Amino acid sequence: ADTATMNKIGIIGSGLIGKSWAMLFACSGYDVMLYDVISDQLQSALVDIEAQLSALYKEGLQRSSLTLAEVKGHICTTTILEECVTGAIYIQECVPENRDLKRDVWRQIDDVITPDDVVFATSTSAIVPSLLSDHLKKRHRFMVAHPANPPLLNPMVELVPAPWTEPAAVERARALMEVIGQVPIVLNKEIDGFVQARIQAAIIHVAWQLVSEDYVDVESLETAMSEGLGGWYAFMGPFDVKHINANGFVDSNKKYGAMVEQVQKTFPKPELMQGPAAEKLTRDLEQWTPSNRLADRCRWRDRRMSALLQLKRKLDEE
Ligand code: NAI
Structure with missing residues (x-):
């Protein structure tokens, strides 16, 4: 050829x-x-x-x-x-x-x-x-x-x-x-959602509970990701985060394992996101980014993602 x-x-x-x-x-x-x-x-x-x-x-x-x-x-x-x-x-x-x-x-x-x-x-x-x-x-x-x-x-x-x-x-x-x-x-074998959508589904599951049961408003929920968790997760995964946030993974598990399990036991059953809570969420999101401005918001995201990607590549070279 x-x-x-x-x-x-x-x-x-x-x-x-x-x-x-x-x-x-x-x-x-x-x-x-x-x-x-x-x-x-x-x-x-x-x-x-x-x-x-x-x-x-x-x-x-x-x-x-x-x-x-x-x-x-x-x-x-x-x-x-x-x-x-x-x-x-x-x-x-x-x-x-x-x-x-x-x-x-x-x-x-x-x-x-x-x-x-x-x-x-x-x-x-x-x-x-x-x-x-x-x-x-x-x-x-x-x-x-x-x-x-x-x-x-x-x-x-x-x-x-x-x-x-x-x-x-x-x-x-x-x-x-x-x-x-x-x-x-x-992946070593197939599973529904593969890896990324599975983790995303777990995040949405918990986020929906926090907002629909009124523990927090949507703006604070979004901030927890963008100003909190996202900082770690743009650079490392959940196990690595645990590993270094304590004296290694074993130590982290000893200190916080039972707490994590206790929180997980309070996760609700999965449900479709609908009803009055979904309507309120939609109104809040609309206020944030009106439907006719979604393309602008995409560009806003793309500029940030591309700057972050460039920064990561630069840091990796150091
Ligand atoms: P799309 O609707 O933008 O594009 C589909 C294209 O396939 C159209 O151009 C259509 O004319 C063409 N098409 C329809 N029947 C065809 C046929 N028999 N032979 C050849 N072409 C045909 O869809 P999109 O978003 O590009 O999604 C494509 C795939 O990628 C889907 O399986 C989707 O799940 C997956 N995907 C989508 C992501 C997204 O964010 N949109 C992200 C990752 C994967």
């Missing part, structure tokens, strides 16, 4: 996440072929990619040594699935979060002739990989590669194998993620 072929990445679906993957791979010099069923969607995806990249380059936040024009030159589009998949070394599916749709798209990809070492990855947020790949001939190469939004500013990618996924395929995906500057974590 020639160099161009060795460098080809196939991306299925050109929405929010497909565009993000396209930019990530193209910024590292891979040749991206973006596929969608809707030709107009591909055209607007290219326009949006250009706008997003321009904004990053203008603010000096690009994560590539290539020029904007070079990055753009690494992205092309097609409405023919076979053309997207053929010759690709890695295929990242980003179609809407619908199990039947994803199964069908993967069955079509499975039918295209691809070399044995091609990685099949889905961006799914919540569907465990066994439920998307049991019907595939090449299911041993299939896994979840779940990015965190927004992927250009949030480097973590969860790699989740199905019971039949070959370790070598996971290793190839891990290596590729590292080449494009993402930070992969690899």
Whole structure:
């Protein structure tokens, strides 16, 4: 195979996440072929990619040594699935979060002739990989590669194998993620929510109790995260935090373990967030960020996330 072929990445679906993957791979010099069923969607995806990249380059936040024009030159589009998949070394599916749709798209990809070492990855947020790949001939190469939004500013990618996924395929995906500057974590086996959404679900569970049962107002709850816990967790995880906040994890457990368990025993049963408490929460959030200002708030977040990412990379170099 020639160099161009060795460098080809196939991306299925050109929405929010497909565009993000396209930019990530193209910024590292891979040749991206973006596929969608809707030709107009591909055209607007290219326009949006250009706008997003321009904004990053203008603010000096690009994560590539290539020029904007070079990055753009690494992205092309097609409405023919076979053309997207053929010759690709890695295929990242980003179609809407619908199990039947994803199964069908993967069955079509499975039918295209691809070399044995091609990685099949889905961006799914919540569907465990066994439920998307049991019907595939090449299911041993299939896994979840779940990015965190927004992927250009949030480097973590969860790699989740199905019971039949070959370790070598996971290793190839891990290596590729590292080449494009993402930070992969690899699960040993699948579980609902993977890691990030599971932890997030636990946080929301407790936060909902605190607000809905009126222990604290939403502003204070948000402050506890942004001015308190978030400071640690932007740099380290919960076990490391415990380890150094006492004289090691064992000491921390001895001192605070029973307290933690006592608090956990007061966690309520999971419930849907609805009713008057949800309406009040919505009103409070609306006051904070009105629905018609969400895009501004996203930009506010992105500027901060990107500054933090740059700071972290700088600190890591010291
Ligand atoms: P989206 O709705 O923005 O984009 C989906 C794209 O797939 C559209 O361009 C659509 O035209 C295209 N499409 C529909 N049917 C298709 C088919 N049969 N073949 C090819 N393309 C097809 O969705 P989004 O947000 O990009 O999500 C994609 C996947 O990424 C979902 O599985 C989602 O759960 C996951 N994800 C989403 C995140 C988010 O924050 N939005 C974060 C991480 C993962």
